[in-house]
Amino acid sequence: MGKQSSSKNAKRTRKKTQADKADKFLCYQKSVQSAEHEVEFFDQAYKEAFGRKPVTLREDFCGTFAVCCEWVKLGNKRTALGVDLCDETLQWGKDNNLAALSKTQQKRVRLIEQDVRKRNRPRVDVLAAQNFSFWIFKTRAEVIEYFKAARANLNSEGIMVMDMMGGGDCLEEGQVDKRTIKKGKKGFDYHWKQISFDPITHDASFSISFKFKDGSKLKHAFRYDWRFWSIPEVREMLAEAGFSESHVYWELEDEDGEDSGEWERADSADSVACWICYIVAIR
Numbered sequence: 490m491g492k493q494s495s496s497k498n499a500k501r502t503r504k505k506t507q508a509d510k511a512d513k514f515l516c517y518q519k520s521v522q523s524a525e526h527e528v529e530f531f532d533q534a535y536k537e538a539f540g541r542k543p544v545t546l547r548e549d550f551c552g553t554f555a556v557c558c559e560w561v562k563l564g565n566k567r568t569a570l571g572v573d574l575c576d577e578t579l580q581w582g583k584d585n586n587l588a589a590l591s592k593t594q595q596k597r598v599r600l601i602e603q604d605v606r607k608r609n610r611p612r613v614d615v616l617a618a619q620n621f622s623f624w625i626f627k628t629r630a631e632v633i634e635y636f637k638a639a640r641a642n643l644n645s646e647g648i649m650v651m652d653m654m655g656g657g658d659c660l661e662e663g664q665v666d667k668r669t670i671k672k673g674k675k676g677f678d679y680h681w682k683q684i685s686f687d688p689i690t691h692d693a694s695f696s697i698s699f700k701f702k703d704g705s706k707l708k709h710a711f712r713y714d715w716r717f718w719s720i721p722e723v724r725e726m727l728a729e730a731g732f733s734e735s736h737v738y739w740e741l742e743d744e745d746g747e748d749s750g751e752w753e754r755a756d757s758a759d760s761v762a763c764w765i766c767y768i769v770a771i772r
């Protein structure tokens with residue numbers, strides 16, 4: 490057997506690594522998303538704005554629309570609309586998240602493959618844009634155009650919820666946040682990397698990689714090229730787009746000084762190396 494064909498055989502018989510067998514969307518959901526927590530927060534923020542529970546949700550940049558699927562579990566009147574441009578991601582959500590719901594819950598989830606800047610009817614009580622997704626819009630004009638469309642997609646008693654991140658660590662190129670998501674032989678680690686940050690333009694790129702116990706990796710499974718927006722800039726753009734108020738929800742600490750998963754409106758906060766918060770805008 491010649492050298493070439495023996496190396497071909499070796500290739501053919503190479504044992505698949507854990508990375509080869511992994512599903513990047515599943516790894517993402519397990520590492521990044523906490524849909525139960527998100528919908529609980531939407532209820533809190535809506536109640537604090539209007540004194541009652543919301544019924545309808547629109548999830549912009551919904552990806553695999555895990556949040557929509559969680560929302561419809563919370564009551565048989567609740568409906569959710571997921572909007573995303575990416576057919577592959579929506580399809581994964583249909584095959585996995587939607588398929589895991591009961592038939593009646595499935596009927597209350599609607600999906601549209603389109604740009605989030607389009608207006609749709611009926612309007613909703615809560616419009617969510619999670620995981621910093623609107624940072625894809627890099628100019629004030631683009632963000633304001635998006636916020637105007639988002640506002641038009643809300644009922645008169647409606648809120649828009651988005652998350653924000655910041656702190657000195659987020660501006661440091663090469664910074665990696667590592668977390669073990671699943672322990673044991675079939676476990677994996679999540680790596681969030683700050684690839685670049687330009688102090689003049691605030692262009693920032695990030696990636697998510699997954700590392701498995703056999704040493705294999707899904708390197709840069711997801712990559713984001715964003716504008717690094719600040720809280721005051723976003724609140725100013727919300728006001729310019731017509732929102733009547735906006736509130737920052739900062740995370741409370743538990744008795745050990747750790748993040749508690751509880752959020753409260755705040756007007757100022759201490760400087761920390763890395764933070765995540767919500768901005769809630771009232772239509």
Ligand SMILES: C[S@@+](CC[C@H](N)C(=O)[O-])C[C@H]1O[C@@H](n2cnc3c(N)ncnc32)[C@H](O)[C@@H]1O
Nearest residue numbers: 550551552573574575578603604605619620622
């Ligand atoms: C960072 S992922 C967020 C996924 C999910 N919302 C989450 O919280 O984890 C961003 C998603 O936005 C979608 N996207 C980017 N630009 C878009 C646009 N203009 N309109 C609709 N979807 C868009 C991408 O296809 C991708 O699924």
